[in-house]
Amino acid sequence: MLSRTADNLYWLARYMERADFLARTVEATQRLAALPAVYNQAGTEWESALESSGAGDPYRAKYEVVEPDKVMDFIIFDAANPSSIRNCIELARTNGRAVRTALTAEMWDAINGAWLELKRFEGSRTRDDAARREEITHFLDFVKQTSLVFDGSVYRTMLRDPSYWFSRLGVFVERADNTARILDVKYHVLLPETEAVGGSLDYFQWTAILRAVSALTAYHWVYRESIKPWLIADLLILRLEMPRSLLSCYENINRCLDSLGKAYGRQGAAQRQARRVMAQLENASIEEIFQQGLHEFITGFLDDNNKLGAAIAEQFLV
Amino acid sequence: MTGPDGEPREVYARLSRWLAEAPPELLASRRAQADLLFRRIGITFAVYGEKDAAERLIPFDIVPRLISQSEWRRLEVGLVQRVKAMNMFLADIYGPREILRAGIVPSALVYQNPYFRPEMVNVRVPFDTYVHIAGIDIVRIDADDFYVLEDNARTPSGVSYMLENREVMMRLFPELFAAHRVAPVENYADLLLQSLRSVAPRTADADPVVVLLTPGQYNSAYYEHSFLADKLGIELVEGRDLFVDDDVVYMRTTEGPKQVDVIYRRLDDDFLDPLAFRPDSTLGVPGLMSAYRAGTVTLANAVGTGVADDKALYTYMPEIIQFYLGEVPLLKNVPTYRCREPETLRYVLEHLPELVVKEVNGSGGYGMLVGPHATRAEIELFAKKLTLDPANFIAQPTLALSTCPTAMPGGISPRHVDFRPFVLTGSKGVRVVPGGLTRVAMQDGSLVVNSSQGGGTKDTWIIEDAGTRS
Numbered sequence: 001m002l003s004r005t006a007d008n009l010y011w012l013a014r015y016m017e018r019a020d021f022l023a024r025t026v027e028a029t030q031r032l033a034a035l036p037a038v039y040n041q042a043g044t045e046w047e048s049a050l051e052s053s054g055a056g057d058p059y060r061a062k063y064e065v066v067e068p069d070k071v072m073d074f075i076i077f078d079a080a081n082p083s084s085i086r087n088c089i090e091l092a093r094t095n096g097r098a099v100r101t102a103l104t105a106e107m108w109d110a111i112n113g114a115w116l117e118l119k120r121f122e123g124s125r126t127r128d129d130a131a132r133r134e135e136i137t138h139f140l141d142f143v144k145q146t147s148l149v150f151d152g153s154v155y156r157t158m159l160r161d162p163s164y165w166f167s168r169l170g171v172f173v174e175r176a177d178n179t180a181r182i183l184d185v186k187y188h189v190l191l192p193e194t195e196a197v198g199g200s201l202d203y204f205q206w207t208a209i210l211r212a213v214s215a216l217t218a219y220h221w222v223y224r225e226s227i228k229p230w231l232i233a234d235l236l237i238l239r240l241e242m243p244r245s246l247l248s249c250y251e252n253i254n255r256c257l258d259s260l261g262k263a264y265g266r267q268g269a270a271q272r273q274a275r276r277v278m279a280q281l282e283n284a285s286i287e288e289i290f291q292q293g294l295h296e297f298i299t300g301f302l303d304d305n306n307k308l309g310a311a312i313a314e315q316f317l318v
Numbered sequence: 319m320t321g322p323d324g325e326p327r328e329v330y331a332r333l334s335r336w337l338a339e340a341p342p343e344l345l346a347s348r349r350a351q352a353d354l355l356f357r358r359i360g361i362t363f364a365v366y367g368e369k370d371a372a373e374r375l376i377p378f379d380i381v382p383r384l385i386s387q388s389e390w391r392r393l394e395v396g397l398v399q400r401v402k403a404m405n406m407f408l409a410d411i412y413g414p415r416e417i418l419r420a421g422i423v424p425s426a427l428v429y430q431n432p433y434f435r436p437e438m439v440n441v442r443v444p445f446d447t448y449v450h451i452a453g454i455d456i457v458r459i460d461a462d463d464f465y466v467l468e469d470n471a472r473t474p475s476g477v478s479y480m481l482e483n484r485e486v487m488m489r490l491f492p493e494l495f496a497a498h499r500v501a502p503v504e505n506y507a508d509l510l511l512q513s514l515r516s517v518a519p520r521t522a523d524a525d526p527v528v529v530l531l532t533p534g535q536y537n538s539a540y541y542e543h544s545f546l547a548d549k550l551g552i553e554l555v556e557g558r559d560l561f562v563d564d565d566v567v568y569m570r571t572t573e574g575p576k577q578v579d580v581i582y583r584r585l586d587d588d589f590l591d592p593l594a595f596r597p598d599s600t601l602g603v604p605g606l607m608s609a610y611r612a613g614t615v616t617l618a619n620a621v622g623t624g625v626a627d628d629k630a631l632y633t634y635m636p637e638i639i640q641f642y643l644g645e646v647p648l649l650k651n652v653p654t655y656r657c658r659e660p661e662t663l664r665y666v667l668e669h670l671p672e673l674v675v676k677e678v679n680g681s682g683g684y685g686m687l688v689g690p691h692a693t694r695a696e697i698e699l700f701a702k703k704l705t706l707d708p709a710n711f712i713a714q715p716t717l718a719l720s721t722c723p724t725a726m727p728g729g730i731s732p733r734h735v736d737f738r739p740f741v742l743t744g745s746k747g748v749r750v751v752p753g754g755l756t757r758v759a760m761q762d763g764s765l766v767v768n769s770s771q772g773g774g775t776k777d778t779w780i781i782e783d784a785g786t787r788s
Contacts, residue, residue: 002570
């Protein structure tokens with residue numbers, strides 16, 4: 001297939017995945033911000049939403065103070081934020097439109113439908129605060145829904161050929177990045193109690209993180225324990241059965257790259273890099289990670305994940 | 319649709335009964351459904367210079383246009399004849415130039431034509447085929463005659479509408495299809511691919527690699543490009559996906575470079591190769607012309623075919639057909655005045671309010687004057703343009719174009735139509751799929767059917783004559 005086609009499919013999948021993550025981040029933050037102050041003394045939840053969505057710098061370039069409504073608007077609708085949900089959907093559609101021939105009708109329908117809906121939202125936004133909140137709730141639901149529909153359409157309708165593997169690759173590279181980011185932003189609340197910083201750890205912040213990645217129920221199934229920060233880290237980093245965990249993402253990445261290697265009859269730098277990261281995750285334990293420093297571990301992982309992205313681009317996409 | 323006696327023509331009998339009996343709400347709801355289908359599938363057309371241009375829908379009319387099979391047969395042989403002659407003419411003017419030496423066509427019309435490509439002189443293209451895909455615009459004036467309005471020999475568009483219109487109609491009106499025997503059009507893609515494969519360079523192996531070259535998603539016909547690549551099962555490439563190494567064209571794939579044998583290009587000559595034509599073009603492929611001339615790749619249509627779709631040259635088509643084939647032209651030309659001839663120019667200037675005047679290299683309905691609908695000021699302005707550069711214009715009488723019933727918000731009413739069948743030429747001859755694109759002027763009384771001017775389209779049915787039905 002054309003390198004450009006593979007590139008567009010890969011990025012299309014990344015943008016759809018990112019839009020979903022952003023919607024979940026905003027929802028989790030709303031939930032946290034709605035708590036009475038006694039449960040939530042720090043009050044920095046919108047700042048961390050900005051950081052974990054990677055929109056901190058562009059936001060500060062536009063606004064001086066962090067205000068909930070502005071942050072929400074910036075993450076969801078602002079065209080000036082390269083990683084806003086709006087831009088993700090538009091970029092996904094632009095990429096999809098450029099490679100219409102490589103998409104199934106269902107995939108195109110999902111993307112194009114999302115884009116039309118987005119235009120409708122943009123056209124009908126009200127100024128009235130209460131109505132707007134409600135609108136935003138609908139919109140975020142819609143984004144999550146779209147992401148599910150898109151994912152399902154890929155899974156159910158695409159031929160299992162390189163187009164499919166490139167598009168799955170985009171999903172998992174992006175998802176690994178997103179999970180790592182949310183962990184990094186919240187790493188101080190994930191520190192084990194023995195190393196507590198910032199006073200008592202907030203039960204609600206932890207559950208918000210789990211909700212953000214749709215893992216609260218999963219947590220209970222896996223651990224059958226009350227919420228403990230290091231177990232959350234364990235779930236999101238090392239648990240293979242947790243579909244968002246770094247290990248699970250890398251297992252999928254390796255499967256995609258193996259399929260490509262088989263289809264093309266050769267292996268390259270991307271395959272080697274993915275196997276290296278996978279081996280590292282397989283051999284790690286949560287205790288070691290905390291000893292080494294969670295933040296350091298995640299920074300290292302994000303760096304490795306970016307290197308993988310670069311290797312994929314180099315090997316297949318240019 | 320009516321004959322000289324004012325009664326619906328035979329071929330329309332069933333349809334007009336159906337239309338007369340169909341409740342208005344039914345038609346309105348089918349219209350709305352059609353609109354929704356087109357929007358969902360994303361069949362759009364961009365109009366340059368308009369806001370929100372990237373995403374406009376072409377109005378679609380749900381009432382099909384009917385042509386009987388016997389009429390179609392006559393049309394078909396005429397089209398094959400015309401395109402054959404067109405290809406012979408192009409091979410001649412880029413080769414021995416016999417028609418110029420015989421004085422049939424003035425040399426100036428060829429050499430001063432902006433679409434004449436000196437780079438193509440004495441280049442032999444595979445199977446002497448230049449126009450692989452032609453779109454011939456046809457109008458009907460009375461029951462017996464079809465007239466050719468225009469030849470499109472560069473990169474004619476619209477075939478995706480022919481195919482999609484049919485799909486949408488089959489979903490909306492199964493009962494009408496059941497009542498008529500309609501010739502299928504969906505094998506167009508197969509025929510096109512066969513034609514393209516058949517003209518691969520002789521050096522290509524038995525399974526030549528065919529690609530479709532598009533200027534990209536901002537081009538007005540991008541939807542069509544992606545649609546066709548999809549139907550043909552070939553790669554849709556942009557200039558940046560291709561490169562030339564040692565006079566061979568390759569595409570960049572996830573498995574490394576792959577050689578390309580045939581390029582169905584939907585990119586104008588000017589933009590094909592910045593080394594040969596416009597140096598500022600980023601849409602093309604540097605070195606493509608050199609590979610083309612070396613014979614390692616086939617371009618469809620060939621470079622320099624624009625000469626044959628020039629409107630001044632069009633007036634010579636009957637002579638061209640006679641010269642190469644020794645046959646009487648089966649399709650008539652619309653009577654055309656060549657403004658380059660001083661006496662004719664005088665006549666045209668005197669009769670502007672009755673005439674349609676067109677630029678010889680214009681397309682898409684731009685730069686034309688429709689006399690009967692023009693204001694006095696417009697006519698005066700056009701008279702000046704004509705006097706300054708008469709050779710750049712031709713004029714035609716406004717014809718009593720036939721009309722077709724068209725579903726408008728207030729009910730069914732007649733609108734002017736034209737018709738563009740698509741003619742394919744490969745190494746094994748010339749073929750036409752039974753059908754084409756009918757364009758319809760959506761404004762009452764308007765003669766302008768171009769989609770860039772707000773015209774719409776309708777499905778065209780070639781149907782078995784009542785007499786031939788078993």
